[in-house]
Amino acid sequence: MDTRTVALAAFASLVASGFALVTADRWHRRRQVHHGAWTIAMVLFAVGSFSLWWATSTGWSDGVFRVFFTAGAVLNVSWLALGSIALLAGDRAAIMIGRVIALLSAFAIGVMAVAPTKKDFIATEFPQARDHFGVLPRTLAAVGSGLPALIIIAGAVWSIVRLASRRSPALARVQRRNLVTTPRLVVSNVLIAIGTLVLSASGSLAGRLGEEQAFTVTLSVGVVILFVGFMVPSVRTSD
Helix, strand or coil: CCHHHHHHHHHHHHHHHHHHHHHHHHHHHHCCHHHHHHHHHHHHHHHHHHHHHHHHHHCCCHHHHHHHHHHHHHHHHHHHHHHHHHHHHCHHHHHHHHHHHHHHHHHHHHHHHHCCCCCCCCCCCCCCHHHHCCHHHHHHHHHHHHHHHHHHHHHHHHHHHHHHCCCCCCCHHHHHHHCCCHHHHHHHHHHHHHHHHHHCCHHHHHHHHCHHHHHHHHHHHHHHHHHHHHHHHHCCCCC
């Protein structure tokens, strides 16, 4: 057991949990869709981080890896992307897309709950999905993480291009209702994209740090960047 890995996993869990409380409070007081989407994303992030902390502390098992894989690889990024969509396209479009994501999330949870495993888990080895799960769970993870990540990155690029041309990345109606200025929309989407890329960088770090260390490092750094990005559009310029 690497104490640094355990500590980083615990740190990511605590930050994500605190973050979820902040966004939940914002949603409760303002009822803005991007806060609700980010609350769900951060709850999933906290669940995945806690599962990683548990595994690094006590060892990997079937149940722990299912929770870690479902919350982190399959579900999390879709709800992150929904927050970006709400900021750029408005609440109405985000609510419609959110209903679809909710149905797909329920389907994915059901699949992951009953998906058979191909081999036993070794407590001291970081599991690989390709070694334990069949095609459907791995496809859900690829689609659930890859497509939303592209949407987040595309939203960041769109924001930068629109700002460069001195136009708002969001519709004027959306901007007035949410009280989010153009520069803050751009900064928020760029930071969210960077945070998403950091969270995806664990594979490139694994060769140097090892799988568990790579995940704990990227989780810890990524959640801090996401926290900053999410808070940017939430800060009021005036009351």
